[in-house]
Every structure is written in structure tokens, then in C-alpha cells.
Amino acid sequence: MATPSRSGVFTQATDRRVERFTESISFDRRLYAHDIQGSTAHAQMLAEVGVLTPHERDQICATLQQIGKEIEHDVFPFSIALEDIHMHIEQALIERLGDVGRKLHTGRSRNDQVATDLRLWVRDALDRIKDGLENLQRAFFDRCEGDFEVILPGYTHMQRAQPVLAPHYWLAYCEKLARDIDRVKDCRKRTNVCSLGAAALAGTTLPIDRHDVMQRLKFDSVAGNSLDVSSDRDFVVESAFVLSLIAAHLSTWAEEWILWSTAEFNFLKLPHEFCTGSSIMPQKINPDVLELTRGKSARVIGHLQTLLVLIKGLPLAYNRDLQEDKPPLFDSFETVELCLELAAPLVAGAKLNREGIAAKLDRGYLDATTLMEYLIQKGIAQRTAHHLVGSLVNQAMQQGVSLAELPLETLQAAHPDLDESVREILGVDKAVAAFRSYGSTAPSEVRRQIEIWRSRLYQTDPAVLKSDEGAITLEK
Known part of the structure; x- marks a missing residue:
């Protein structure tokens, strides 16, 4: 059976070993919903410009939705002979609609199709990461009121340095995560660009309307250079960088809390549902979730290097090397999502050992x-x-x-x-009370910061607090 990607120029069938070597369906099948989304928009545009009749458009769109449901319910057959998810869906369309199905690929190439699908997938994945970061921010913030009176030793070089209020520590992570969210939003802007219609590399002679597709897929703009579209994976690498920095922040937090939960520190009691035991030592309560969060950051950071090396020697325009961008990208997103999913309830469920902290607070000359x-x-x-x-x-x-x-x-x-x-x-209590500067751990300043974060995280109205200098208006 001839596949859509194999033209009449070939005189021999593809070697089965080549099929195994070149297939990507084992990992890119997760793009199926976005491929159907992009193909539906493309079909609707083709009907608008007269390439498809309204009846052909409706046939194609309805059949695409049917194929999507079959994939979703795991009753759709996959084969390495069809290489990737794009060929699977198109071949199924052709088998069911004949020549009408063969018309869908008019005015596009797999090059711009893959880029579009991947942009749609990354856009959705970035939105999920943003939600996870905001949930973790709220988990840290929600500790502030209950832990307001707790004073912690702050460290530099892992040596006790100065005293800080516990909510000052919680809000420090809110700040880190806020920068992560800003980077996610910025990355989304550069991701949310329509590639479809650039075709293989030079565009097309057919009267397609790329801006119509852009609007249907809710992209912000249309990629301006068809030659650039096929080779552009900047948004993939940028996503990997953003995820790497998030993973690094999570690893820092995990390392601190691993230390804090030891008998030597005795600052923190971890929720048992996020810990495991030992196969031989019955007393052990091991911080495995935190340790794996720290360990999985290495995978995410390693994927960034993989992607940078992947693109560094590629000439314009498309090269098959780019097929290898998906496994590291997919794994980075899934790893960080899972870490964030566990981090928020772990933060919410941990308890500060107030007596243990207070008993040792005078050590280290924090004042x-x-x-x-x-x-x-x-x-x-x-x-x-x-x-x-x-x-x-x-x-x-x-x-x-x-x-x-x-x-x-x-x-x-x-x-x-x-x-x-x-x-x-x-004395530690008096030392904390003596702080004055903006952004410091002074109780009045921490209170001001709490109200700012309350407004940011829960969309409350800005408040006005009183200070020695007069009224402080809190900005959203």
C-alpha cells in the first residue's frame, strides 16, 4: 500500500529496518489532537478560498473528528510503516474518503504541519505549567499567616547568617516562581505564531489564506518567512530552558527541605504521604519525593543541552534531525508537570518544628x-x-x-x-524587629508583602497599610 508521503519517484519499497529507524509514531502520537485541530482549520481555510467545496470540507472535518475519537479511545490502529501521527491521520482520511481525503494536504507540507502541531502542543503545555506554578505559589503563600511569628535562621554558604521571618522565606519562593511564570508567558508569545501555509520551505503558488488559519487556531501572528518556518525550533529550545530553570528552582527547594527534615536540622516534619520507608530500617521516613524532584531536574537540564546540540549544525531549511526534538521536549514538560503536581500539596502539608527551631535559634550569632x-x-x-x-x-x-x-x-x-x-x-527577636529596608524581613515589611501577594494570587482589592512613614498603597 502506497503511503501519502511516498511518491511515484520510488522504484522500491522502504526497507523494514529503515521503517523502524525513522518512525516517530511511538512518541509523536500524543500530537494527534493538535494535528486534527490544525488540519480542521486548514480544511476550513481551503473551503474559504475555493480549493474545497463546502461539502468536501464538512466531510473532512467530520472524519477528522471521528479519527480523533478513535485515537482517544485507543481503538485506532498504529503502524511504523506510516512513520508519524500526521501520516496515520491522513492515511485514515484517504481510506475513508478517497480523493476527498487526498485534497487535505493541498497548500501545506509536513514541515509546516509538524511545526504547527508542535506549537499548538507546546502552547497548551506552557499553560499547564503556568497553572502548576501558580498553585505552588498559593501553597507557599497560604503558610504565611499561620507561620508569621516563626523566626528562621537564614543561611549563606550554609552557615547561619541573619534571622528571617518564616513568611519572608515562603515569599522568596513566590518571587522565584513569579519569574518562572513571566518566562513561561514570554515563551508562549514566541510559540504562538502560525507556521501553517509556509509549506516545505518556499511557500505555495496556491491562493491560501494564512491569516485565516491563524485566527482559527488562535495564534497571535503569522510566521513571516517561509524558509525560516521549517527550521525554526527556537520555541522548543526556549521552552526547554524555561523548564530547566523551573526544575532548578524546585531542586533548590527540595535540597533545603531534605536538610531541614533531618534530625540534625530538625526544622521540618514532612507529610508521611509524600515519604517512603526503608526495606531494612523500620524507623526510616525517607524524603523520596523531594529527592526525586532534585534528581529529575538533571534530566530536564540534560534535555536542554540535547536540544541545543541537535540544532547547532543544521542548515536551512528542514532536516530530519528535527524529529529528535520531541522526546526530550515531551519528557521535560511531563517531568516538570509531575514535580509541580506533587510540590504544592507537599508544601501545604509540611509542618515547621517550632520548638526545635526556637531551641537552636540563638546559635550562630544571627544578631x-x-x-x-x-x-x-x-x-x-x-x-x-x-x-x-x-x-x-x-x-x-x-x-x-x-x-x-x-x-x-x-x-x-x-x-x-x-x-x-x-x-x-x-537577640534574634529584636534583631528581626530592627530591620527597616524595603523588601527586608522587617515584620511590617513582610506584612506589606503578604498583602501584595494576596492581591496578586487571589485578585483581592489593593489594601492600604500604615507604617512609620505613613500610608503604603499596595499595588496589584
């Missing part, structure tokens, strides 16, 4: 920077104040006490400007 800035406000140069506080920390370490527990005479021996008023900023 040292606050003491240094207290001296700066007394008129002491920053580098001088930095050295003075360092020497006081050293003395406190030698005595096994906190900075707040150092006697006043010890503080004044370091500098005479250190009087009893220093007690107002020493």
Missing part, C-alpha cells in the same frame, strides 16, 4: 550584623564596626554565650558608645 549596623548609626565607619563586632563574637564564642549575654563592661571595652540601649537590638 551580629544588626549590632554592626547599630554602631554605624552611632557614627562608626562600617569597616571599623565590622571588625569590632567580629571581636565581640569571638569573645562570646570563647565564653560560650550569646552577644546579648555579654556583660555591658565587655561591650563598652570594645567601644564606649555601646551603652544599655544596645540591649534593644540584641
Whole structure:
């Protein structure tokens, strides 16, 4: 049986080994709904310009919908002899409609057809990723009120650095995820361009209307250069980059929470439904979901490299190498989607070990920077104040006490400007209360940020908060 892609120029049948080597139906069948969507729009356009009669258009569109339902219900036969999902659907159309089915491919090539299907699929997948990111943002945000009074040690170089409010930490991830969402939206703009009608590489002599197809498929614009269309996989690579950065952010979060859930940190209790046990050690509660989230990020990042290497040496226009773009792309989307699906309920279900955190909060001299800035406000140069506080920390370490527990005479021996008023900023609670700058962990500033995020995530009306400087209007 001759397939639509095999013309009369060939004098021999395709070697079965070649069929196995070149097939993509094993992975591109997931494009079936988008192929039918694109083909339906193409048929409707062909009828508008007079290439198809209204009756032929209706026959083709109805049969395409029937084929789609058969694929959806897993009763449609697939064969590697037909290479890909595009050939499967077209061959089925021809078998059922004869010459009417053969007319569908008028004015297009598999090159622009594949590009269109893939753009439609990526567009939908990006929308799902955006939804997953927003769900995870809400999971972090929804912890803010309940954890508002909890103070956490903030780290640099994995060493205790300064104290931060727990909601300040939760909102840090909201910010990261917001940038991820912005990148998803930007990527969607460059993805949402109509390739159909560029044909193989040079366009077509037939009177097609590409803008009609653009509108039917809800694309934002039409690709402007037919030669570029066949080779353009920028949107694929950009999607892989966006997913890689999302995966990296998820991996960072997973690593922190893996550490936090250890007996050594004892900051966090993970929900048991997201943990597994050991085959030999009955006491173990292993953070497998977090570990796999961290591990799966490697796959996503590796797929980005695969795609960059795939396109780096390709001349214009289409080359069969581009068939290999789909497995890494599909896997990247599926992996990140699954990670996001599990991340949101895991974040919502975890519990901070408040007693464990508080018991160790005075370790690490988290108020040292606050003491240094207290001296700066007394008129002491920053580098001088930095050295003075360092020497006081050293003395406190030698005595096994906190900075707040150092006697006043010890503080004044370091500098005479250190009087009893220093007690107002020493200690973790007081150090947190001393922060002032925009975007800091100051309680009033964190409260302001919570209200901003409430407005962004739940579309509430902007509020007005009072501060020492007057009214602060919260922007959406």
C-alpha cells in the first residue's frame, strides 16, 4: 500500500529496518489532537478560498473528528510503516474518503504541519505549567499567616547568617516562581505564531489564506518567512530552558527541605504521604519525593543541552534531525508537570518544628550584623564596626554565650558608645524587629508583602497599610 508521503519517484519499497529507524509514531502520537485541530482549520481555510467545496470540507472535518475519537479511545490502529501521527491521520482520511481525503494536504507540507502541531502542543503545555506554578505559589503563600511569628535562621554558604521571618522565606519562593511564570508567558508569545501555509520551505503558488488559519487556531501572528518556518525550533529550545530553570528552582527547594527534615536540622516534619520507608530500617521516613524532584531536574537540564546540540549544525531549511526534538521536549514538560503536581500539596502539608527551631535559634550569632549596623548609626565607619563586632563574637564564642549575654563592661571595652540601649537590638527577636529596608524581613515589611501577594494570587482589592512613614498603597 502506497503511503501519502511516498511518491511515484520510488522504484522500491522502504526497507523494514529503515521503517523502524525513522518512525516517530511511538512518541509523536500524543500530537494527534493538535494535528486534527490544525488540519480542521486548514480544511476550513481551503473551503474559504475555493480549493474545497463546502461539502468536501464538512466531510473532512467530520472524519477528522471521528479519527480523533478513535485515537482517544485507543481503538485506532498504529503502524511504523506510516512513520508519524500526521501520516496515520491522513492515511485514515484517504481510506475513508478517497480523493476527498487526498485534497487535505493541498497548500501545506509536513514541515509546516509538524511545526504547527508542535506549537499548538507546546502552547497548551506552557499553560499547564503556568497553572502548576501558580498553585505552588498559593501553597507557599497560604503558610504565611499561620507561620508569621516563626523566626528562621537564614543561611549563606550554609552557615547561619541573619534571622528571617518564616513568611519572608515562603515569599522568596513566590518571587522565584513569579519569574518562572513571566518566562513561561514570554515563551508562549514566541510559540504562538502560525507556521501553517509556509509549506516545505518556499511557500505555495496556491491562493491560501494564512491569516485565516491563524485566527482559527488562535495564534497571535503569522510566521513571516517561509524558509525560516521549517527550521525554526527556537520555541522548543526556549521552552526547554524555561523548564530547566523551573526544575532548578524546585531542586533548590527540595535540597533545603531534605536538610531541614533531618534530625540534625530538625526544622521540618514532612507529610508521611509524600515519604517512603526503608526495606531494612523500620524507623526510616525517607524524603523520596523531594529527592526525586532534585534528581529529575538533571534530566530536564540534560534535555536542554540535547536540544541545543541537535540544532547547532543544521542548515536551512528542514532536516530530519528535527524529529529528535520531541522526546526530550515531551519528557521535560511531563517531568516538570509531575514535580509541580506533587510540590504544592507537599508544601501545604509540611509542618515547621517550632520548638526545635526556637531551641537552636540563638546559635550562630544571627544578631551580629544588626549590632554592626547599630554602631554605624552611632557614627562608626562600617569597616571599623565590622571588625569590632567580629571581636565581640569571638569573645562570646570563647565564653560560650550569646552577644546579648555579654556583660555591658565587655561591650563598652570594645567601644564606649555601646551603652544599655544596645540591649534593644540584641537577640534574634529584636534583631528581626530592627530591620527597616524595603523588601527586608522587617515584620511590617513582610506584612506589606503578604498583602501584595494576596492581591496578586487571589485578585483581592489593593489594601492600604500604615507604617512609620505613613500610608503604603499596595499595588496589584
